Amino acid sequence: KSHFLISRQVLIDKSLKGWKEVEYEVVRDAYDNCITVCNMENLDPLGIHTGESIVVAPSQTLTNNEYNLLRSVAIKTVRHLGVIGECNIQYALSPDSRQYYIIEVNARLSRSSALASKATGYPLAYVAAKLALGRPLPELRNSVTTATTACFEPSLDYVVVKIPRWDLSKFTHVSTEIGSSMKSVGEVMAVGRKFEEALQKALRMVNESCLGFDPKFLQLRKEDLNHPTDKRIFTVAAALDSGYSIDELYQLTRIDKWFLYKMKNIIDCNNMLGKHDQQTLNKEMLLYSKQLGFSDRQIARSINSTELAIRGLRKSLSVTPSIKQIDTVAAEYPAHTNYLYLTYNGETNDLDFPGGAIMVLGSGVYRIGSSVEFDSCAVGCIRELRKLGKKTIMVNYNPETVSTDYDECERLYFDELSFETVMDVYDLEQPEGLILSMGGQLPNNIAMPLYHQKVRILGTSPEMIDSAENRYKFSRLLDTIGVQQPRWKELTQIESANEFCESVGYPCLVRPSYVLSGAAMNVAYSNHDLKLYLNDAVAVSKDHPVVISKYIQDAKEIDVDSVACDGVIVAMAISEHVENAGVHSGDATLVLPAQDL
Incomplete structure (x- = not known):
């Protein structure tokens, strides 16, 4: 009934909850050339933010009439607004009729733009930058095909599914x-x-x-x-x-x-x-x-x-995947692209495999504890390898990262970072070796299975990775080489875990193996806590041991980051936590160099 004015007017819209949500990515130059690069359909109905939705490209349930109606409206709207560059337009479409509403227009690149760019192979940010400088679309070459111009609308002979990643389990009492x-x-x-x-x-x-x-x-x-x-x-x-x-x-x-x-x-x-x-x-x-x-x-x-x-x-039985290219033109024109994916819905490979490259595994999805830092590591690694004259292969699947830009490496496999997929690519490509250490936890988790299949791992050997990641082996190693650590015990039964905690005195720390950012790692202050936390730890680390150790209270926490060659440190940095031990290093405030040592 009333408007509340603070610094902006608040608008109240009619709810269209339950309708289909459809998006178009549009580019327009200063000379009024305009194309739609990608259309996407939210699997989830309207009412769920597109960033929270499962999104499919191209749309699967729109009729030809609906598709072209919304495309025409998108171009008309973008021209009327005078957009130069890239633009995202979102619609609500009735599931029972051709009635539609425009929900919003983002006259900028967005999270959807990154997805559309990787889904089609059309470099939206690159083209938008050229358009902002006054270049016309017909003059820009499609960098994937090199045979068509940027004024050519992408055509897809595959389907893309985007799913968001939530980490709500990291928080207590949060609504899911x-x-x-x-x-x-x-x-x-x-x-x-x-x-x-x-x-x-x-x-x-x-x-x-x-x-x-x-x-x-x-x-x-x-x-x-x-x-x-x-x-x-x-x-x-x-x-x-x-x-x-x-x-x-x-x-x-x-x-x-x-x-x-x-x-x-x-x-x-x-x-x-x-x-x-x-x-x-x-x-x-x-x-x-x-x-x-x-x-x-x-x-x-x-x-x-x-x-x-x-x-x-x-x-x-010769049931193996085919390697297909993402070429923006559905194979209608020649394309010089090494932007690839694996599928069992094909009978031939789109390219040959000369062998001898270096394969780098990325970090996969952004999550709490794993973000752009691993992307930076992977890109830095790829660029350095190319400077050294090595051919490079990247395997990763996050559309928001530079490591999944197809022009960063000789071959980009936009696919899973699982043992199965990495082995399939390795068998086909026959690379000189595989680098795990740039991708964080996910590649480390498959280090031993790959090692058992005789994959050549470059850098730290998988056996030593396992010695560091496996809590039991690591604790035993420290005892063997005489390095001090809190008293510890491997979890075998809940009764023996209780006895250990009572003998060393609570609080105790429950530590699963092969986890990132302290997942399922908890400080237990009582037998009740211990039982609760052990269930979580065993579930997260079901294939690896869980170790319980005495928790040291009111201790200073120090980080040492180093570069080593054959076990000899060649460079290092010592950081000091402002908070006492007990706050994860990813959540702590760090000072470099250390002030109180």
């Missing part, structure tokens, strides 16, 4: 519901030839402990279907597996039925796999499941086998 305010800390982008394939890839990229569109990942809670949370996609999987009909789920979620039917394909395939074992799984069923995006681990769980056994079966 998602809505019009953005909570996500990062996002992933997966590329495939089928929606199902790209969706399952993306879900594994967001969370490496997830197998894909897994009905067993989360317990079904009906209220999560109509009150969306950060894990609603897994609730949908559980609901489909429990027998919910497509119509029921549409009414509860307002996710378009086309997407729900595709998701049901995955659940049906999972149930079919469950009827097989290692002996009865034939080539047709194996290939079908791989075409729907099932990983070797996922198939192994369904048939009570192991990932390596499924890998061996795949290779014996």
Whole structure:
């Protein structure tokens, strides 16, 4: 009824909750040349911020008339506003008619622009910079094809799925519901030839402990279907597996039925796999499941086998992925691009493999504890290798990073950082070696599996990485070389853990192995705390030991960062924490050089 004026006017809009949300990325030059670079469709209905939504490019459920109507309106609007450069326009589209509304126009590059740029291979920021300097679109070359101009609208022969990453579990008493305010800390982008394939890839990229569109990942809670949370996609999987009909789920979620039917394909395939074992799984069923995006681990769980056994079966049956290019022109024109992805929905590779390059693994999705610092490391590494005359291969899947710019390296594989995918690329490319240390925790986690397959790791050996990451081996190592550490014990049973804590005196620190940024690491002040925290630690570090150590209170915390060659330090920096030990170094204020030593 009234307007509250502080420094700006507040607008109250009609709610269109439940409608489809569609986006177009548009570029226009100073001479009124205008094209739409990419259109994207939110899988989640209106009411959930696009940064919180699962987004699919190109749109899958729009009719040809709807697509061209919204494209025409986008160009008309951008011309009327006089935009020069890049622009993002968002629509609400009625699921029952051709009625639409413009929600907003961002006359700048946005998070969606980074996604659109990587999804199409069209360098939006580069082109927008040229347009700002007054260059016309027809004069700019498409740097991917080199055969067409930047005035040529990209055409996609693949599908891209973006899924946000939330880290809400790091906070206590926080609401996990998602809505019009953005909570996500990062996002992933997966590329495939089928929606199902790209969706399952993306879900594994967001969370490496997830197998894909897994009905067993989360317990079904009906209220999560109509009150969306950060894990609603897994609730949908559980609901489909429990027998919910497509119509029921549409009414509860307002996710378009086309997407729900595709998701049901995955659940049906999972149930079919469950009827097989290692002996009865034939080539047709194996290939079908791989075409729907099932990983070797996922198939192994369904048939009570192991990932390596499924890998061996795949290779014996010649079920291997094809390497395809992202070329912006759907292979209609020649393209000179090394922007690549793996798919089982293809029969040939788009390029040859000369071998001899250096392969670098990126860090994957941004999350709390892993952000642009690893991207900087990976890019610095790639650039230095190229200065040394080495050919380079990057594997990463974060659309927001420089390391996934296709012109930073000789070959960019925009795909998973899993053991399976890295081995598939390694087998095809036959590189000189593999660098793990630039990508943070995710590459370290697959160091030993890669080592066991005779992959040549450059830098620190995987055995030594394991000695540092495995809490039990590390604690035992310190005892062996006579380096002081708090008293410690490996967790075997809850009773012995209680006895240890009571003998050394609380508080005690629960420490899982192979984790980033203190995940599931907690200080226990009582037996009740200990039992609570041990469950979390074992769940996070289920394949590795959990160690309990005496927690030292009121201690100064010091960081030493060093560069070493063959175990000899050649450069170092000593930083001092302002806060006492107990505040994670990523959350602490650091002073360099140390002031009180």
